Amino acid sequence: MDFLIKALQLILSLSILVILHEFGHFFFARLFKTRVEKFYLFFNPGFSLFKFKKGDTEYGLGWLPLGGYVKISGMIDESMDKEQLKEEPKSWEFRSKPAWQRLLIMVGGVLVNFITALVIFWLILFKWGESYIPAENARYGLYFHPIAQEMGLQEGDRVLKVGTHDVETVPGITRLILLEDASEMTVERNGEQILLPIPSDINQRILAAGVRTLADFRIPIVVDTVIPGSGAFIGGLQKNDSIVGVDNVETPFFHQFTAELANHRDKETLISLYRDGNLYHLNMSVDESGKLGFGPKGPTKLLGARQLSYGFFEAMPAGINKGVNLLTGYVKQLKLVFSREGAKQIGGFGTIGSLFAPVWDWESFWYTTAFLSIILAFMNILPIPALDGGHVLFLIYEIVARRKPSDKFMEHAQMVGMVLLLGLLIWANGNDLYRWIFK
Structure with a gap:
């Protein structure tokens, strides 16, 4: 039952985000009077589960749940439809539009996903507020993962700073160590403050061991x-x-x-x-x-939590701040991927599904959806051919060089990008399968 609930949440969340992402492209295309031939949730090689046509656009539901797409006239995309390009450009085609309009059409999906995340965070904070246990409430001290103990941390210690960054929450200790390149941490032990060095290879050791958190509250x-x-x-x-x-x-x-x-x-x-x-x-x-x-009584009852409530307009800047901080943290995590242990942590649909709660909780669902919207926006803006970021890269080149890359170059770039993305998809889901088989 837990698997089913997580799977349903994953499908609903990704469906919402994919539709909104593609709507971003659709909106700017229609704004600049560019013809959109197809608007699909999921891919439809061979056949569609459902489709109808309105105006010049065919709307449909595909059978392969790996995303979605809009097919824009006069554009080399994942459909690899090159027949249009053999004809003279039409006024309604993508290739006939000024570079700045094509740029907005391509970033529209990413822009909508990022705005979606900020709006969701805004409404979450307005509806539910936020609650957390400050690290300073660790009146009984902390206990630590063996890797943290190897760094010199002992039961009952309290971590005050990682480098120059104050520790606000206990889960934040691991994040700060992984992302901030600090060389030491400030620890309170038996009423005294001491400095402990952080080993230079600690990131790889944490990733290799699959550690989610290095510390947690000691509670009676x-x-x-x-x-x-x-x-x-x-x-x-x-x-x-x-x-x-x-x-x-x-x-x-x-x-x-x-x-x-x-x-x-x-x-x-x-x-x-x-x-x-x-x-x-x-x-x-x-x-x-x-x-x-x-x-047992949990840490919230025994240690006390900080509850923050927001009015409708107060929640907006707080939601924006939360979204920007998440995006910043995700960008910093990118450096971890380019290592042997970091590459092993890349996950596919199984990893994404595990982010959802095993029970249907709307606050948790919307928070995870907002987080995934941030990830979707960031991943799509990467300068990889076949992604929005690849098209943006070539458009920026066109604006600077004042000439377009050739259609043949764009075709080859699209094919290379699709091969890269397929390889990444296989690698990510292969990691999930490996972890499932070997626990």
Whole structure:
């Protein structure tokens, strides 16, 4: 069921973004009286699932869900329709329009995707606001991935700065280390501030290990709910009990507790806890997945979260800022791709689908859609033939050199670009398949 929900969200999200992207091209083409022959969601080699014609444009739904397209008269695109180019240019054709108009037609899709992301972020902040736990609220300190421990970080440390950048959120630690090329970090340990060097090869080590986050909050185990019929329920666990040990092993923090409990799967074990200031030792059965059957209080309740609310007009600049920051971060990540370990992290539809929540949550759906809209805009503006950015590159050359590249050159460039994109598609989805097979 989780897979189905994620798949449906992926299809809906990409359908919305592809239609809007192609509408961007369509809008500017029609604005400059350029004929659009086809407007399709998904590709339709051989046949279409659905189509109708209105005016000069055929609208349709293809069967191959790898994107969409608009076919503009007099333009060399993925359709590789060269018959038009053998005839004299018509006034309604793309090739007959001034370079500045053709430039706007080509950037229209990217422009609409970027604006779409900003609008979605604006409305998300207006509707739901935003909530996060500031890094400064880590009153119990942090615990760290083994790679972070190899850097010298210890349980209970608090990371204050990475280079010159203040750490505002704990997940932000990994992002700052990966993207900001810092050589050291400022850490608070036992009330004192110390500097720890950041190894020069840390990015590749993080990518090779597939690490999503190097640090997380240490929180005590405080019971919030107990599942009826579970080992915790039968053993007498109650709300607000504070668990401190498993089988006489001290586990004051949740990550320690879960790690130790996993060693007692399908067994009965001794659980030490405090209740109303008194220490108790109760026998409880651990299920085969290594759980007792209770819901703990999360970091939001135990550490406190910062909740930001916005009025309709207040949310607009905040949404724009969020979109620009995401785009900036994504551009910085590009340097990671051009390495052996970075290339292994490139993912296809499986990776994109994993971004969505396993339950249908509209706030999460729209946030992920806005994020994907940023990615779609950025990827399409890359100067690769067959992408919008490739066409833009040749148009800029035309404006500067005051002459067009030949039709034959454009045909060859389009073919090279399509081969590159096909190779990237195979590589990305191959990575997904490899990760799925080998976990």
